[in-house]
Amino acid sequence: MAAIVRLNVDMKSIGEVAAQFGLPTHVLRYWEAEGLLAPARAGDRRRYGDADVHRVAAILISKEAGFGLADIRTMLDARSRPARREVTARHREMLLARIARAQAALDMIEGECPHDDIMTCPRFQGLLADRLRPSDAPA
Numbered sequence: 001m002a003a004i005v006r007l008n009v010d011m012k013s014i015g016e017v018a019a020q021f022g023l024p025t026h027v028l029r030y031w032e033a034e035g036l037l038a039p040a041r042a043g044d045r046r047r048y049g050d051a052d053v054h055r056v057a058a059i060l061i062s063k064e065a066g067f068g069l070a071d072i073r074t075m076l077d078a079r080s081r082p083a084r085r086e087v088t089a090r091h092r093e094m095l096l097a098r099i100a101r102a103q104a105a106l107d108m109i110e111g112e113c114p115h116d117d118i119m120t121c122p123r124f125q126g127l128l129a130d131r132l133r134p135s136d137a138p139a
Helices: 014-021 025-033 050-064 069-077 081-110 122-132
Strands: 040-042 045-047
Touching (some): 014 025, 069 081
């Protein structure tokens, strides 16, 4: 009986996946080395199925949200909500602090200070006082 060889035409090459997301191929190789991706192999060629392509999209979304690769790997490999919760809770706190810093920066540049010397502006002095306050002091 002759052996039947099936070719999965739905599989994509590393170049096709990289092009789909506008990434250089070395990024996908790096993510594989970091344990984020595990595409199938056809000889020495990587072959990406739909699940792999979805995982690349999930990695990109997570990176855009500010997650590092280790946390992304933990989240994507977690098989339960509680397993992901520690990572997302820690990241949430970091984002809230970043948002507060960004809001303070926006407040500083949007203020219409009528003073020639910004260091004499009461509003700016308030921003300075907030910055100079020890982090454990009450607000």
